[in-house]
Amino acid sequence: MLDAHFAHLAEHHPCVLPGEPLQPGLNVCLSFDDGYYDFHRTVFPLLEKHHLRALLAIPPGLILDQTSMHPFARLRLPNQSPNPHEISSGLCTWDELRELAASGRVAFAAHGMTHARLDEPQADLAREICDPGLLLSVKLMIEVESFVFPFGRHDPRSLKTAQTHYRHVFRIGQALNSGWQAPVLYRVSGDNMETPAALLAPARLRRYRARAWWNRLRRR
C-alpha cells in the first residue's frame, strides 16, 4: 500500500520538505515519526524508488550507536516495551541515521529527547525540546529546523518553547496548512490507508480544510 501510495503522490503532487517554496496545486510534505528500523529497511528504499523525500522525526535520547540484534528481531519488537533496550533496538541506529542523512532524501526533526509527553507540568522542556535538535545536528552534521510533538501533545508552555527554538513546529491536527508560516503545522495520519489515493481524496480534503478552520477558531 505504501509503494502504491508513494507512486500516487509522485504522479499527482509536488513533494516538499519544510520551508521549501510551494508549487501550484496541493503540496505534500511526507513525515514519519520515531525512526523505527522499518523506516530504514522498508520506507527509505520506496522513497528512493519514487524519487521522494521525507521528514523523519527522531527522539535522539533513545538512539543506539549500533545494535547486534538480528534485523528480523528488530522488526518484530513491540512499539511499547518496559525494556528501554528493546525500544532502542527497534529504532534506527546512529549509523543508519547517518546513512539516511547522507542520501539527501531525508530531513530530520527533533521529536523530544526521550519521546516524553510535553503537555504535562513536570515536563523538562530544556531537555526534551531544546537539547534534541542540538544533539541531532551534532551527531548527523545537519541543521535541524523542525520539531514534532511526541504523541502530538503540547500545552501553551511547551508550544512557546518549541516555537522559540525551531522554525517549523508540527502537531497532528488532521488538517491542511495554507503555508509554512503557521505557528503550528498540522499533519494528517496515513495509518490504515484503504486505497493508495484515499488519504487525499476530494471528500477527505474538504474535511481537512474544515478541520483547519475549526482548529484555528478554538486556537488548537
Ligand SMILES: [Zn+2]
Ligand atoms: Zn512519536
